[in-house]
Amino acid sequence: MSTFVGVGVSPGRVIGPVRQMPRAVAEPPAGERWSDTTVDDETAHLLAAAKAVQAELRGRAESATGDAKAVLEATAMMAADPMLLKSANTLVVAGTSAERAVWEAGAQVADMLRGLGGYMAERTQDVLDVRSRIVAELRGLPAPGIPASETPFVLAAEDLAPADTATLNPDLVLALVTGSGGPQSHTAILARALGLPAVVAVHGVDGIDDGTEVFVDGAAGSVLTNPGDVERTAAAIWSEQSRALGSYSGTCTTTDGHRVPLLANVGSGADARKAADAGAEGVGLLRTEFCFLDRDTEPAVAEQAAAYREVFDAFPHGKVVVRTLDAGADKPLPFLTDATEPNPALGVRGYRTELATPGVLDRQLKAIAEAADGAETEVWVMAPMIATADEAHRFADSCAAAGLQVPGVMVEVPSAALTAESILRNVQFASIGTNDLTQYVMAADRQLGPLAALNDPWQPAVLQLIKQTVAGAAAAHENGNKSVGVCGEAAADPALAVVLVGLGVDTLSMSARALAGVAAVLASVSLDEARKLAEQALGAPSALEARTAVRAGLPILETLGL
Numbered sequence: 001m002s003t004f005v006g007v008g009v010s011p012g013r014v015i016g017p018v019r020q021m022p023r024a025v026a027e028p029p030a031g032e033r034w035s036d037t038t039v040d041d042e043t044a045h046l047l048a049a050a051k052a053v054q055a056e057l058r059g060r061a062e063s064a065t066g067d068a069k070a071v072l073e074a075t076a077m078m079a080a081d082p083m084l085l086k087s088a089n090t091l092v093v094a095g096t097s098a099e100r101a102v103w104e105a106g107a108q109v110a111d112m113l114r115g116l117g118g119y120m121a122e123r124t125q126d127v128l129d130v131r132s133r134i135v136a137e138l139r140g141l142p143a144p145g146i147p148a149s150e151t152p153f154v155l156a157a158e159d160l161a162p163a164d165t166a167t168l169n170p171d172l173v174l175a176l177v178t179g180s181g182g183p184q185s186h187t188a189i190l191a192r193a194l195g196l197p198a199v200v201a202v203h204g205v206d207g208i209d210d211g212t213e214v215f216v217d218g219a220a221g222s223v224l225t226n227p228g229d230v231e232r233t234a235a236a237i238w239s240e241q242s243r244a245l246g247s248y249s250g251t252c253t254t255t256d257g258h259r260v261p262l263l264a265n266v267g268s269g270a271d272a273r274k275a276a277d278a279g280a281e282g283v284g285l286l287r288t289e290f291c292f293l294d295r296d297t298e299p300a301v302a303e304q305a306a307a308y309r310e311v312f313d314a315f316p317h318g319k320v321v322v323r324t325l326d327a328g329a330d331k332p333l334p335f336l337t338d339a340t341e342p343n344p345a346l347g348v349r350g351y352r353t354e355l356a357t358p359g360v361l362d363r364q365l366k367a368i369a370e371a372a373d374g375a376e377t378e379v380w381v382m383a384p385m386i387a388t389a390d391e392a393h394r395f396a397d398s399c400a401a402a403g404l405q406v407p408g409v410m411v412e413v414p415s416a417a418l419t420a421e422s423i424l425r426n427v428q429f430a431s432i433g434t435n436d437l438t439q440y441v442m443a444a445d446r447q448l449g450p451l452a453a454l455n456d457p458w459q460p461a462v463l464q465l466i467k468q469t470v471a472g473a474a475a476a477h478e479n480g481n482k483s484v485g486v487c488g489e490a491a492a493d494p495a496l497a498v499v500l501v502g503l504g505v506d507t508l509s510m511s512a513r514a515l516a517g518v519a520a521v522l523a524s525v526s527l528d529e530a531r532k533l534a535e536q537a538l539g540a541p542s543a544l545e546a547r548t549a550v551r552a553g554l555p556i557l558e559t560l561g562l
């Protein structure tokens with residue numbers, strides 16, 4: 001038995017065989033030519049590889065559903081695209097190796113699609129995916145992306161990109177284990193959204209052979225090979241506990257009747273429908289950039305309005321907080337962000353893109369207003385990465401010009417927490433983004449595994465900034481009630497959720513999977529007890545001591561296996 005230690009980012013204990021995600025396919029060397037073969041054989045080799053890729057993708061599409069099916073079908077079609085194969089063939093006839101030929105032909109087709117814009121530009125990623133698959137097939141290597149499997153497995157990878165998520169089938173993937181990534185990385189957010197146990201920043205994960213049985217403990221942050229009886233019992237208990245936790249009733253109240261609206265973080269209409277089914281009272285964070293990842297061009301107003309309307313329709317009587325595009329750093333959008341910035345997390349991202357690319361924000365606000373027109377949903381709009389009261393003021397003006405009544409800001413830059421009072425005099429609400437707030441106040445890149453201990457929302461500095469934001473909102477109250485929510489991943493940690501409520505946060509927004517656990521734990525304390533636990537957390541000298549002290553005061557966590 002060997003133990004691998006990492007950072008637990010999504011709780012749960014499971015046992016299953018490992019499947020390694022193949023590494024990205026390396027580019028065949030420029031100028032590579034075929035030799036020791038004939039042009040007919042090289043051409044036949046190319047066509048056979050393209051056919052094999054198509055057959056494999058078609059086979060997977062047949063057994064897939066929803067988004068994954070659509071992605072697989074589109075990619076399967078691209079594998080036999082006559083333009084791709086014809087251009088590759090022309091290069092092979094001129095002496096280029098089949099691998100290099102399909103690589104260059106793929107780039108040409110991708111450029112052409114990009115130039116056409118709109119729907120065609122969205123196919124760029126499919127062509128690039130297909131060319132990698134054909135090259136892997138020609139080299140006799142496993143296909144890139146999430147491995148195909150008919151039986152459940154523990155997915156091991158260096159890291160997951162947002163684009164991998166469409167083909168990740170949560171019925172087959174038991175847990176995620178990655179070599180890099182931090183607690184707020186995409187892998188972590190995805191794992192919590194899907195309710196999958198996950199451990200990130202695991203050193204040596206790439207050395208675990210395919211098929212090795214492992215025990216993953218997503219709370220402890222450990223991965224054990226060849227588990228024994230103790231681990232089997234722990235996994236069986238976890239599976240029973242998660243069944244017992246059941247689902248969220250739709251109302252969250254402390255023992256003394258203090259209501260805490262629990263909302264969901266979503267990135268699409270499909271997510272929003274799932275969140276509504278899971279009992280969420282509304283959407284506390286619509287990550288609009290998730291509707292348009294992989295897009296090279298700005299989506300048209302009508303297209304945006306249709307995407308937002310789908311989300312509103314999932315909550316006809318609830319509230320939806322739409323966040324304007326948060327492009328940049330971990331969420332690049334080629335039509336808004338500059339990929340060559342030396343320091344993207346501190347660069348032109350979030351609301352700041354309005355300075356570099358004016359107009360996109362106003363068109364997005366127009367689309368939100370169009371989508372809200374005729375919907376009964378209560379639509380709130382907030383800007384990401386607000387750092388000054390002046391930015392808040394300008395954003396509120398832009399919202400007013402678009403006819404949007406409830407402007408707000410995300411508090412995720414320390415300066416916004418420190419000046420919350422003057423910022424909130426300009427807008428009606430704040431939503432604390434603890435993922436970025438932690439990264440910025442601790443000066444620790446949220447994507448980096450080795451910095452995971454710094455990147456912890458239990459850090460005293462983060463708790464102080466949350467307290468300060470709540471105090472700022474209270475001080476700005478004379479300009480109308482200012483609601484403060486938390487939509488970062490901190491809200492999904494049931495123990496920290498109690499602290500947040502104790503600090504005076506009004507609403508919590510999280511992935512739909514976390515709702516039941518957070519509601520159950522909040523229902524076990526009174527508001528006064530939550531305040532006392534918050535005091536204890538604030539008084540602790542370290543993240544670890546804050547977490548330990550609060551967890552000790554919440555015995556229900558152990559009972560529920562949270």
Ligand SMILES: C=C(OP(=O)(O)O)C(=O)O
Binds near residue numbers: 412434
């Ligand atoms: C909710 C947040 O936004 P994102 O994770 O999308 O940056 C945050 O920063 O906490």
Ligand SMILES: [Mg+2]
Binds near residue numbers: 412436
């Ligand atoms: Mg953020």
